[in-house]
Amino acid sequence: MTSRQRIAAVLNHTQPDRVAIDFGGHRSSGIAAIAYAKLKRALGIDSGDIYVYDMVQQLAIVEPDVLDAVGADVVEMGRGFMLDDAAWCDWTLPDGTPCKIPAYINVEKRGTDSFLVSDDGVDLAILKEDFLYFEQIHWPWADRNPDRQGFSNSDIEEALKYTMWTGIPTPGGHIPLTDEGLAELASGAKRLRESTDRAILGIFGGNLFEVPQFLYRIDKYLTHMGFCPEACVRLSEALCDFYLPRMEKWLGAVGPYIDIMLFGDDLGGQNGPLMSAEMYRTYYKPWHAKLWKRAKELAPHVNIHLHCCGGIEPLMDDLIDAGLESSNPVQVTCYGMAPEHLKATYGDRFTFWGGGCDTRRVLPYGTPDEVARNVRELVSIWSSGGGFVFQQVHNILADVPPENIIAMFQTARGLQ
Secondary structure, three states: OOHHHHHHHHHOOOOOOOOEEOOOOOOOOOEEHHHHHHHHHHHOOOOOOOEEEEOOOOEEOOOHHHHHHHOOOEEEHHHHOOOOHHHEEEEEOOOOOEEEEEOOOOEEEEOOEEEEEOOOOOEEEEEOOOOOOOEEOOOOOOOOOHHHOOOOHHHHHHHHHHOHHHHOOOOOOOOOOOHHHHHHHHHHHHHHHHHOOOEEEEEEEOOOOHHHHHHHOHHHHHHHHHHOHHHHHHHHHHHHHHHHHHHHHHHHHHHHHOOEEEEEOOOEEOOEEOOOHHHHHHHOHHHHHHHHHHHHHHOOOOEEEEEOOOOOHHHHHHHHHOOOOEEEOOOOOOOOOOHHHHHHHHOOOOEEEOOOOOOOOHHHHOOHHHHHHHHHHHHHHHOOOOOEEEOOOOOEOOOOOHHHHHHHHHHHHOOO
8 A cells, every 4th residue: 555545544444554654744743853853863864954843842844764764654734835945044952953943933032042923023932941842921812801802803813923823833834825825835735745645634723722722821711611601602603704714715725635634622631621512512513513514515535633632532422423534642641531442432433543652651751662562552452444543642752762762663564
């Protein structure tokens, strides 16, 4: 099988020739740039620079040589853009490693701290001395009362410029949905598809639960969910209305060239969902369903995929009913996320994208043999009958030993 055929097989719940593998195919299956530099050295790859495409999480672009080395079957659509050296500028990682970052990002060094800054000078995020990731410091709606607030498209569009996660796009996401931008998106996605036999994952976003957290701050928005229910419903409806025409334009440009379309909404935490099933049905399900149904109408071949952290098992039936076909990560250490239960209960109608190696305890702290054993144990549960793409639970963080990363992928690649 080619990589694209392998991914198509598992998404269609048929057994592939070997386990399908994702490494860096989206923003939660990748690797911190500090760890990536060490991995390249361990693999004996001394060509190329370190490119940080996700400034917030400090994630590196996984280059084709490394994708080949681990047997990766997926590539993110953003790799079809910013192919010229002029699109990047020099920067230095927190451990002193030189790297490249997107030239369109405004980053300012002040004393020992670094700031991500909007185009008009608002500080959005800070990377403190001796820290490894940026953290949000500006919430544009923090002082607003949602009960007294309208949610027009123009208000939402303006506010999204001023949050860390929406105001600092990754490559591909920085291209405006104008006629010229849509042509650029189509050209880049087409060029990428013609250059690889890997499956292509396109990141759209469309977050309904998380974007309000970025705008109000998470503690305030969760409070609004309890005390301002009608306003929260109005906001979800307004966000859906905001996303829908943009999604239609985006899919019109890139739909023919992608295999998986990624939405985002972290609905769970370590101890289970961040809301009751009834709250999910009230606040989010109708608009998830509207977006996912429309995406499927426009691009029937595209798998509807959700990035959704945490323990979400009590929401699974509703998510599937709303039209969801696959999700990442599969956080096997969260409450209710036992692989045996998930596979037996949902495995015939849902693809689990992840859960292949424990990134909480085993990958960072185990020995290579312990990593390999963990991979074999988890894959033996997930892989039967398709419906599984291997990735470590979440991104590989900066302190993970390269020998553990190599052991993980070598083991996965040898399994069926």
